[in-house]
Amino acid sequence: MxxxxxxxxxxxxxxxxxxxxxxxxxxxxxxxxADPRPSDTTIIQPLAPRTTVISVPWWPAGDGPADDQPADGGPPTVRPAGAHAAAPAEKSEPARYTLQFSTGETVSVRGSGLIGRRPLPQPSEQFDHLIQITDLGMSVSKSHLEFGQHDGEFWVNDRFSGNGTVVRRAPAPALRCEPGRRYLVGRGARVEIGDQFFMVL
Known part of the structure; x- marks a missing residue:
């Protein structure tokens, strides 16, 4: 046959x-x-990624830990985006933060942004700030870190950088950020990117 x-x-x-x-x-x-079912193809839209916000509380020396930080020093509480203890009644304007860099730059920011040696958004991304910092040792990636706000709280997100991102806020221990996840940080925290760092004020 x-x-x-x-x-x-x-x-x-x-x-x-x-x-x-x-x-x-x-x-x-x-x-x-001819195809007996010409309209049998269904286009399925991709699901929007679910963003997880990891609460990384910060408190001044002498005060107790935040409600979502275990007293035994365990890992911080993981909560889904949108979950918050007290949601504001109205959407307010983003708070203003000052980022003070170890390289000498001081930048006042409001909203979202990228930080790196040559920060470059993806074609579908829009940011309020693109902050380029000098790093002769090239320990900072071109688009090292993304930042923004969640219910008025400042967060950082490592963009799969080569040397990683570490958040330090006394008296809690240092926390290495997992790439692709948002970490809430408070004023007074230090965020290390490669060999450089910046203070959130």
Whole structure:
């Protein structure tokens, strides 16, 4: 028995042609028939990624730990984006923060931004600030870190940088950020990016 489409020899009992992949019942006429279900294709929109906000509380020396920080010094509470103890009644304007860099720059920010040696957003991204810092040792990646606000609280997100991001806020221990996750930091925290750092004020 031979394939009726490509003519290849078919073994006894074969259901498909090993040469062209056609069904053994296919003929040149059936291959030319119109698609009986032309509108059977459904385009499924990709799901929007769920962002997880990791609360990294900060408190002044002498005060107790925040409500979501275990007293035994365990890992901080992980809560989904949108979950907050007290949601504001109205959407307010983002708070203003000052970022004081070890390289000498001081930048006042409000909203979102990218920090790096040559920060470059993806085509679909928009940021309020692009902050370029000098790092002769090149320990800071081109687009090292993303920042923004969640219910008025400042957060940072390591953009899969080469040397990583570490958040330090006394008296809690230092925390190395997992790339792609947002970490809340308070005023007075120190954020280390490669060999450089900046203070959140």
């Amino acid at each position: 031979n394939c009726q489409i490509c003519g290849a020899h078919l073994p006894e009992g074969a259901m498909f042609c090993g040469g062209c992949g056609s069904s053994t019942s296919a003929t040149p006429i059936t291959r030319k028939r």
